[in-house]
Amino acid sequence: MSKKILITGATGFIGSVLVRKLVESNDEVFILVRKSSDLRMLSDLLPKLHLVYGDITNSATLDTALQGIDFVYHSAGLTYMGDKKNALLYRINVDGTRNILQASLAAGVKRFVHVSSITAVGIAFDKKPVNESVVWNFGSISLEYARTKHLSEQEVAAAIKKGLDCVIVNPAFVFGAGDINFNAGRIIKDIYNRRLPFYPLGGICVVDVEIVAEAIIVAMEKGKTGERYILGGENVSYKQLADTISRITGAPKVHFPLPFWTAKILKSGLYLYKNKNRISKLFNLSMFRVASHFLYFDSTKATRELNMRYQPHEQSISNAFEWYRERNMLR
DSSP states (O other): OOOEEEEESTTSHHHHHHHHHHTTSSSEEEEEEOTTOOOGGGGGGGGGEEEEEOBTTBGGGHHHHTTTOOEEEEOOOOOOOSSSOHHHHIIIIIIHHHHHHHHHHHHTOSEEEEEOOGGGTOOOTTSSOBOTTSOOOGGGGOOHHHHHHHHHHHHHHHHHHTTOOEEEEEEOEEESTTOTTOSTTHHHHHHHTTOOOEEOSOEEEEEEHHHHHHHHHHHHHHOOTTOEEEEOOEEEEHHHHHHHHHHHHTOOOOOEEOOHHHHHHHHHHHTTOSOGGGSOTTOOHHHHHHHTSEEOBOOHHHHHHSOOOOOOHHHHHHHHHHHHHHTTOOO
16 A cells, blocks of 8 residues: 655755655655745656645644655755854754644654754764764854754654654765755865865765665664664765865865864955955855864664665765766866
């Protein structure tokens, strides 16, 4: 018997790949969209999808949208590494999550998967990869995005206490085909275009979007209620990542390490630099502060319980680069 599945954030990077995999099943796939949503990434799939109009920040639009829905994948969220959109981050990531959880409870949804982030897990201050049990410690570097993702998981915990069956997944730094808004892919584009002359001193956990989407679907089927699962892959320093991108794209190597204290000084000088567009948009202090730490993660739990596969980070970078190059998106 087919099930009715609703996905929020279906037009985003992870969400669109998730939708592509879900339409291959016999289930009915509904996507929550706004009138203004950009449906380009799903244009070829629209005959197979049911569009439901609503907005997670407007709870009044959700009750009707969730009527008869069996399972919800909540992948909508705002990813922004800065301090100029704090109110919007809270409204989408915290209030929006609370709204969709409450509507799911009211509609009798059978199961709910919340797509969170590794920033809701923590930082590996000693470079030793952390797992799902670490106490959240991102507050020490004051990143509002991380705080809102942490608070959204608390909303999930509250909904579980009220009787909603929820599972949490925490994707790492996600590369791959389909990153139309250049989330993780921005670093590929900027190294390719020689806009990133230096690299931060931290490191990151890299995973391919295809692996993430597969694991999210298995989390709906096999994940344990109230548990979180880190969806990661290889832990690499930014120096290693930059070297890999240079090798795959043919761009010159990024030779200069940049400590955070130096970045602060350099950033103030860039305000006087006339050709700011030649410097990567990644170079904002909030993002650079995070990149100066080690977001190294242990994905053993997802490998064991969700059968998540592993892929070297080089393959994910190559997948993303080839997708961009085929579509002439790198200039």
